[in-house]
Amino acid sequence: MFNWDNPLAPPAPRAPDVTPELAIVNTTAPVAVEPTSTAHQDSTKQSAVRREERSNNQRTTFSPVAAKPVNVEDKRVVNGLADINQLAPFKYPWAWEYFLNANKNHWTPLDVNMTQDLNDFQHKLTLEERHVYENVLSYLTTSDILAMRNIGLAVMEKMTAPELQIYQARQVYEEAMHTWTYQHCIETMGLDQGEIYNRYRVVPEINHKIQMCNDRLNSVLRSDIDLTNRDELENFVMSYTFFSGVFEGTWFYNGFSPIFALQRRGLMKGTSEQLQYIMRDEVMHASFGIRVCNQIIIEEKLKLDPKAIQNMWEEAEAAEAQYAHYLLPDPILGYNATDHIAQFRFIANRRASKLNHATPFPGAQNALPWLDEQANLKKEKNFFETRVTEYQTGGALNWD
Numbered sequence: 001m002f003n004w005d006n007p008l009a010p011p012a013p014r015a016p017d018v019t020p021e022l023a024i025v026n027t028t029a030p031v032a033v034e035p036t037s038t039a040h041q042d043s044t045k046q047s048a049v050r051r052e053e054r055s056n057n058q059r060t061t062f063s064p065v066a067a068k069p070v071n072v073e074d075k076r077v078v079n080g081l082a083d084i085n086q087l088a089p090f091k092y093p094w095a096w097e098y099f100l101n102a103n104k105n106h107w108t109p110l111d112v113n114m115t116q117d118l119n120d121f122q123h124k125l126t127l128e129e130r131h132v133y134e135n136v137l138s139y140l141t142t143s144d145i146l147a148m149r150n151i152g153l154a155v156m157e158k159m160t161a162p163e164l165q166i167y168q169a170r171q172v173y174e175e176a177m178h179t180w181t182y183q184h185c186i187e188t189m190g191l192d193q194g195e196i197y198n199r200y201r202v203v204p205e206i207n208h209k210i211q212m213c214n215d216r217l218n219s220v221l222r223s224d225i226d227l228t229n230r231d232e233l234e235n236f237v238m239s240y241t242f243f244s245g246v247f248e249g250t251w252f253y254n255g256f257s258p259i260f261a262l263q264r265r266g267l268m269k270g271t272s273e274q275l276q277y278i279m280r281d282e283v284m285h286a287s288f289g290i291r292v293c294n295q296i297i298i299e300e301k302l303k304l305d306p307k308a309i310q311n312m313w314e315e316a317e318a319a320e321a322q323y324a325h326y327l328l329p330d331p332i333l334g335y336n337a338t339d340h341i342a343q344f345r346f347i348a349n350r351r352a353s354k355l356n357h358a359t360p361f362p363g364a365q366n367a368l369p370w371l372d373e374q375a376n377l378k379k380e381k382n383f384f385e386t387r388v389t390e391y392q393t394g395g396a397l398n399w400d
């Protein structure tokens with residue numbers, strides 16, 4: 001029998017039937033909550049009224065009789081006025097589609113056979129390749145926790161349409177799953193967890209990238225944030241742009257490629273398969289975040305500073321270049337720092353174009369033409385000797 005007090009405990013023996021106790025009746029009547037007073041000093045009366053209305057709508061204290069049906073026109077990505085607890089009518093049906101699609105990509109790290117990876121790691125990888133493998137894991141594991149905290153704690157609460165939050169809730173779960181994957185790889189290879197997890201603090205080239213994310217996250221992870229303030233709104237959109245366009249769309253995407261280079265040579269195939277699953281999720285996260293940012297810009301008639309955008313891309317490139325030189329002081333067979341950095345620029349241009357940014361790195365070339373194909377799970381599945389069951393996919397990936 002399921003143990004409700006301790007679900008992880010072994011099943012308890014079934015208790016003998018007893019006379020049922022009187023049912024506990026919840027007699028608590030819905031409590032009317034006064035609308036929050038407008039304590040903030042708003043720059044305009046209109047924004048104060050809007051925020052108060054929004055605040056009221058997001059509290060579940062309306063009377064069922066008095067509640068008006070949700071008007072789809074009142075829905076907005078942020079600063080909306082519609083009841084956040086009512087899913088339909090959809091204003092953003094594409095967000096619901098993302099959620100449905102995300103649910104086709106389900107796996108757990110335990111589904112992938114890692115036996116050969118352990119043998120490869122111990123007997124086949126060179127010292128340089130082990131350095132790459134360990135540091136990719138070390139960087140990714142901290143990154144995915146940041147990604148989870150960003151979406152779950154800083155972004156979701158600011159959304160005012162539930163269909164957006166529902167996909168983001170799935171994203172939070174997926175980021176947790178990714179962290180589990182890295183932990184599973186670290187455990188399987190018998191790596192020193194204390195050392196691997198601490199590496200982002202002591203290796204400046206990893207730390208710098210993590211710190212850039214932390215700075216963005218901390219700037220929007222505040223309870224007093226008010227998105228009717230234009231500066232705050234711009235900062236929030238820049239942060240979400242950074243997380244979806246740079247962090248997930250470019251750093252993550254590029255971050256897996258050194259391991260895929262090993263996979264091309266028949267090495268670390270289990271880890272690579274796990275990363276292919278993660279990459280599929282990350283492409284969705286990046287694409288969704290970019291779409292949300294674009295939608296906010298339209299709805300709020302926001303103009304981002306082109307200089308700030310170009311700086312964001314250039315800082316991201318500088319950080320990635322430092323990281324690449326640390327990861328690959330010398331080339332490994334089929335992969336080197338120069339190609340890694342060139343590929344960053346190429347992918348960055350792709351993401352920037354979806355964000356309607358000016359091309360940050362004109363002339364960048366596709367340095368790893370094999371990457372998209374290598375990362376495409378459906379094709380690769382035929383080569384794997386790991387799990388033979390068909391992996392449910394939403395079709396071949398469209399990387400953009």
Ligand SMILES: [Fe+2]
Nearest residue numbers: 144147175178
């Ligand atoms: Fe992730």
Ligand SMILES: [Fe+2]
Nearest residue numbers: 147248282285
């Ligand atoms: Fe992600």
